[in-house]
Amino acid sequence: MEEHTIKYRGCLFIIIACLFLGFIIYNFVKMTRINRRAMDIELPSTMELSREDSQLFTPNSIGKIEVLNTWKSKIINPLSITTFENKFCLLIHRLDIASGFSIMKSIEVSDLDTTPTDLVLYRTFEFGNAADINFGQIIHAPISKLFLAIRGNSLEKTMENDSIESYHTRCRSLYIGFSSKDTLDLYLTSDPISIGQNEFSATIIFWKKGKSLYLLIMFPLSHSKSIDDEEMMKMLLLN
Numbered sequence: 339m340e341e342h343t344i345k346y347r348g349c350l351f352i353i354i355a356c357l358f359l360g361f362i363i364y365n366f367v368k369m370t371r372i373n374r375r376a377m378d379i380e381l382p383s384t385m386e387l388s389r390e391d392s393q394l395f396t397p398n399s400i401g402k403i404e405v406l407n408t409w410k411s412k413i414i415n416p417l418s419i420t421t422f423e424n425k426f427c428l429l430i431h432r433l434d435i436a437s438g439f440s441i442m443k444s445i446e447v448s449d450l451d452t453t454p455t456d457l458v459l460y461r462t463f464e465f466g467n468a469a470d471i472n473f474g475q476i477i478h479a480p481i482s483k484l485f486l487a488i489r490g491n492s493l494e495k496t497m498e499n500d501s502i503e504s505y506h507t508r509c510r511s512l513y514i515g516f517s518s519k520d521t522l523d524l525y526l527t528s529d530p531i532s533i534g535q536n537e538f539s540a541t542i543i544f545w546k547k548g549k550s551l552y553l554l555i556m557f558p559l560s561h562s563k564s565i566d567d568e569e570m571m572k573m574l575l576l577n
Contacts, residue, residue, distance in 0.1 A: 384408045413477040429555040436482040450487035469526045469538045485515040504543045
C-alpha cells in the first residue's frame with residue numbers, strides 16, 4: 339500500500355512539473371510573439387498632435403495643450419496623451435468608421451470583456467497620482483460598433499445628438515472596445531496607492547466628424563480636482 343502511495347505521489351509530481359513547464363513555455367512563446375509583433379508594427383513616437391487632431395480645438399484651447407506622447411503604429415491611427423492647463427490629462431484618438439455608424443445607435447454601454455486580449459501588445463502611460471492608460475495595438479476595419487464599460491457605480495450620459503455623445507463617470511476602471519465585446523482596445527485604471535478611494539473621475543466624448551469618430555477622454559491629474567463637463571465643452575469643443 340505504501341509503495342503504491344509513493345508511486346502515485348511520484349506520478350502526480352511529474353504531472354504537476356510538466357504542467358508548470360508547459361505554462362512557462364507557453365508564456366515565453368506568447369511574449370516572444372508579442373514582442374516580435376511590436377517591432378513589426380510600431381513607429382517612432384512624437385511629441386506633437388497630428389494635423390487632424392489639432393483642428394479639433396479652438397486657437398485658445400490648443401495653446402493650453404501640452405503633448406506628452408503620441409503613439410504611432412503601422413496599423414492604427416495615432417493616440418496622443420496630452421495635458422490641458424497642467425491640470426488634466428486629455429487623451430485624443432481618431433477612429434475610422436463604417437458608413438452606417440451612428441452616434442445614437444452604434445455606441446453601447448455593455449458587459450464588455452474587461453480581460454486584456456490575448457497576444458495583444460498594450461502600451462501603458464502611467465500617471466502616478468491619477469489613472470494609467472493602456473492602449474492595445476489591434477488592427478480594425480472601419481468600425482460599426484463601439485462598446486463602453488466601467489468598473490464602478492457612476493456613469494451618466496451628459497450629451498447626445500447626431501454628432502456628439504458624452505459621458506461623465508467616477509470609476510475604478512474604464513474600458514472601451516472597438517467593434518467587438520470580446521476585444522479590449524483601451525482601458526484606464528486607477529492607482530490604488532495614490533487614490534484613497536481607488537476611483538477617478540473622467541469625461542468621455544465621442545465626436546463624429548465626417549468619416550471619423552474622435553475619442554476624447556479627460557481626467558484630473560490630481561484626485562482632489564474634478565471635471566465640469568459643461569466647462570470642458572466650452573474649453574475644448576470644438577470647431
